[in-house]
Amino acid sequence: MEMNATYTSFVAVGDSFTEGMSDLLPDGSYRGWADLLAARLAARTPGFRYANLAVRGKLIGQIVDEQVDRAAAMRADVVTLVGGLNDTLRPTCDMGRVRGLLEEAVERLAPSCGRLVLMRSPGRNGPVMERFRPRMEELFGYVDELAARHGALVVDLYGAEVLGDQRLWDVDRLHLTTEGHRRVAEAVWQALGLDPEEDWRAPLAPAVPLAWAARRIGDLRFARQHLGPWIGRRLTGRSSGDGRPAKRPELLPYVLGDDTPAAGPRS
Template identity: 85%
Template sequence: MQMNANYTSLVAVGDSFTEGMSDLLPDGSYRGWADLLAGRMAAHTPGFRYANLAVRGKLIGQIVDEQVDVAAAMKPDVITLVGGLNDTLRPKVDMVRVRDLLTEAVEKLAPSCEQLVLMRSPGRNGPVMERFRPRMEELFTCIDDLAARHGAVVVDLYGAGVLGDQRLWDVDRLHLTAEGHRRVAEAVWQALGYEPGDDWRAPLPPAVRATWATRRVSDARFAKQHLVPWIGRRLTGRSSGDGRPPKRADLTPYDS
């Protein structure tokens, strides 16, 4: 595929992964791979414009209803779409509906931009992931098929062993650390045809195994701060993104 590598605008569509959790900034906001990517693209192309419509907790149906038409109307050079993973992590999910909605999103977005970017999302290594892995891989098969039909680029984060390393995941075990987001930004940067900055797939140094006591303290902290609230939201039908506006709603010049 012939790449431009001189794109003038980017719109990011999705959920917490694209919003940037858990790449936390000093002011309490999140940065994340999309912001990092936009900054690099802006440094490469004067007048570069950027919008990030992502909101944490969104299911693929909400992304289609709230973000896709908005992104398509902006007609940017590049659109990134990452969605559907939150659906696969629910106790019950209709994967046929997820695939249909993802197809609808791609069919609307692909004609409205020069390059659509899809992703096979990373998965943290661990026993919990094994329960959801078949659903994730079904989603990724759909993504591959849609990309082939619509000329989209697929960034295979799932196939990069280093992004399964637990050290690249925050204490909530759902979101990447700052280093994880940096690697994702590099992966998309390269997929768009820009000169590589480094090897984003490079493994981390060998890990020092934590003691049994340290692991139990970490498990208890995770359960109290993240697992219990997550279960509570599932039981009550609430989302962490309820009432939250898009991160960067307008396609405007990137300045920081």
């Protein structure tokens, strides 16, 4: 990998993780690691262009159908593809189909861009995630196989212990906080051969244990505001991304501006 390589364009493909949930901006929109990475790349390359096709809730089949060909046609220097994790979190999941669709996506994207970046997504520690961990790890093993076969980069977020820390996850327990997204942006930055600005794997300071009552209140809030609606969407076949357009559908110049996130977690 060429150190301090020059990248003039970046296209992000995927679901809520790449859309940027839950890195909330003052206007109510989401920023996220891909926007952070684009801003840093734009600061060092005049005329830098960026598109983000990701939409929350998308399964790998929807990503292939709705985003992959559009991304390939843009012929960007860098394309990131993160998908399939939503499939593994469904009550039933055909992992053979997920593998086939992921392979189809990589086969279309790899020849069309300068550098394809895949990821082993981070996983929050906790009992709910443990149920789905075998599927996740099967998916990540195949990501490694595809990367080796097609010359793609793999950013191993799953293997970073700090990204399992519950303090880097929003109250919905599915999406990273602002600090989590910032660390992911640094991880991809370094994978692209650019000079490190920090150790994104550095552990957080020791946590102050919450009292039993505070933990139970948090569990009840999570179940009412997030787990219940999530289960309802699964049972009815709906998605949080139904009818939602991509946040940045065209490969256009990225204008540096105020991207300071709102303070505190999203309620």
